[in-house]
Amino acid sequence: MGLGAFLTSTFSINKKPVTGSIYDFKMKSLTGQEIDFSQYRGKALMIVNTASKCGYTYQYADLQKLHEQYGHQITILGFPANNFLWQEPGSNGDIAEFCQINYGVTFQMFEKISVKGNDQHPLYQWLEAKSGKAPSWNFCKYIIDKNGNVVSFFGKKVRPIDKEIVDKILSIN
Numbered sequence: 001m002g003l004g005a006f007l008t009s010t011f012s013i014n015k016k017p018v019t020g021s022i023y024d025f026k027m028k029s030l031t032g033q034e035i036d037f038s039q040y041r042g043k044a045l046m047i048v049n050t051a052s053k054c055g056y057t058y059q060y061a062d063l064q065k066l067h068e069q070y071g072h073q074i075t076i077l078g079f080p081a082n083n084f085l086w087q088e089p090g091s092n093g094d095i096a097e098f099c100q101i102n103y104g105v106t107f108q109m110f111e112k113i114s115v116k117g118n119d120q121h122p123l124y125q126w127l128e129a130k131s132g133k134a135p136s137w138n139f140c141k142y143i144i145d146k147n148g149n150v151v152s153f154f155g156k157k158v159r160p161i162d163k164e165i166v167d168k169i170l171s172i173n
Contacts, residue, residue, distance in 0.1 A: 018129035022148045025123055028111045030080075030096040035108065042146050044074045044172050046160070047127065049115045051080065051087035051138040052098045059139045060103035062160040067107040070166070073173045074143075076107040079123070081115040084137050088112060141165070145172045 022045070025037040046066075051057065067076050080095045082088040090098065092111050099105035113121040115135045120128075127142050128134045133153040141160065143152040152168050159165075 018126050020126070022126065022144055025126075027113075027123065030092045030099075030109045030111055032092075032111070035110070040075060041148070044146055044169065045142075045144040046074050046076045046165075046169075047123075047142045047144065048076065048078055048160070049081045049083075049124075049135050049138055049140055050078045050109075051082070051084065052090060052095060054084070054087040054138040056137070056139040056156050059160055060099060060105060063107060064103055064105055066160045066165075069161075070169055071107070074169045076160075078105070078107060078109040079115065079121075080109070080112040081135075081138070082112060083114055083116050083135075087138060143168055143172070 023038045023041050026034055027037070029035055046063075048059075048063065050060065063076055063078065066074070078099075080088045080092075088095065095112065096109065099109060113123070115121065115124040124135070127150060130150040131142060131153045133140075133142075137156040139156045141152075141154040141158070142150055143154070143165070145151045151172060154162075154165055
C-alpha cells in the first residue's frame with residue numbers, strides 16, 4: 001500500500017457515507033426552535049459557519065446586507081462554530097445577543113455546532129461530501145441552488161457581498 005492509499009484509508013475511517021438531501025435536515029435555531037430544512041425546497045441557500053471573536057466577524061454585517069438586498073433570491077443560514085481557535089466560546093443565548101446588538105442580524109441563525117473534526121455535524125459532513133471542500137476557518141460559505149445541489153464554495157476571505165458571490169446568486173436564480 002502506497003503512502004497516499006494509507007493516508008486515505010487511515011484518515012477517512014470516521015467518515016460515514018453521506019446520503020440524502022439538504023432538505024432532510026432538521027436543526028435547532030439559536031432560540032431552540034426546530035427548523036425543518038424541507039421549508040427551503042426551491043430556494044437558493046448560503047450556509048456559512050460563523051464566530052463572534054474572529055478577524056472575519058465583520059462579515060456578519062456583510063451577511064446582513066446581503067440578506068437585506070438579495071433575501072428574495074437567497075436564504076442565508078448561519079451556523080456558529082467553535083472549531084477555529086475557540087473563537088465562538090459563548091452559549092447560544094450569548095451568540096444571539098451578540099449578533100443582534102452588534103450587527104442587527106435578522107437572517108436565520110442556528111445553534112452552535114461543530115463544522116470539522118470527529119464531532120463534525122452531519123450537515124457539514126454532507127456539505128463537505130457534496131462540495132469536496134471543508135471549512136478552513138470561520139466564515140466559509142457554501143452556495144446551494146434551488147434544486148439542493150452545492151454549486152459553489154467560498155473561503156473566509158471572500159466577503160459575502162463580493163461581486164463573485166452576488167454574480168453566483170444572480171446566475172442560479
